[in-house]
Amino acid sequence: MRWATLLTLLSPLILSGLGCSSPGHSWRAYAGRNGGLLEDQHQIRADRVFARIVPSSGDGSHIYVLNASDIGAHALPDGNIFVTRALMDLLDDEELSAAIAHELAHLINDGHLHAVMSLRGCCETPEAEARADATGVELLRERGLDPRAMSRMLGKVKVTAELTPACRNAIGHRIELLSTRGDVRVSRPQN
Secondary structure (H helix, E strand, C coil): CCHHHHHHHHHHHHHHHHHCCCCCCCHHHHHHHCCCECCCHHHHHHHHHHHHHCCCCCCCCCEEEECCCCCCEEECCCCCEEEEHHHHHHCCHHHHHHHHHHHHHHHHHCCCCCCCEECCCCCCCHHHHHHHHHHHHHHHHHCCCCCCHHHHHHHHHHCCCCCCHHHHHHHHHHHHHHHHCCCCCCCCCCC
């Protein structure tokens, strides 16, 4: 099945949240614990970029911008995706599309069953992160977006000061996997 077809079939489920929220795990509580939500130009940009990847269901957006200075993106099992203000400030629109595609890939690959999955991926299973990268590349291709944005995005995240050496190594390995599988050419981040 083509990714576009799969995403079109899954988008109502992703956008409706599947009713997976439980007390203590709601997206509002999660947002409150992680800096709160921004409702400014960052959110407008996130909505615009998100709409390039997920077809509109007339249901409103399920991407939110956390007012956080750490660089990250997260997908909750209920289908909500969060990006931090710092990540948005670091990435251009194509790279932000790649980060969102990576998070959507977690939701697709993991069937919305796992706890918070994160872009950093150095503490989660490396296989899950590599699968999300590869699926995210396919989502980008299916939407006519540059698949090389995935490696560029990962390259920018890799060089941020807040990451541990282990996280940098894990992200470097993921970039190599994308190149080795022929998913994308490795792009060097601009300094």
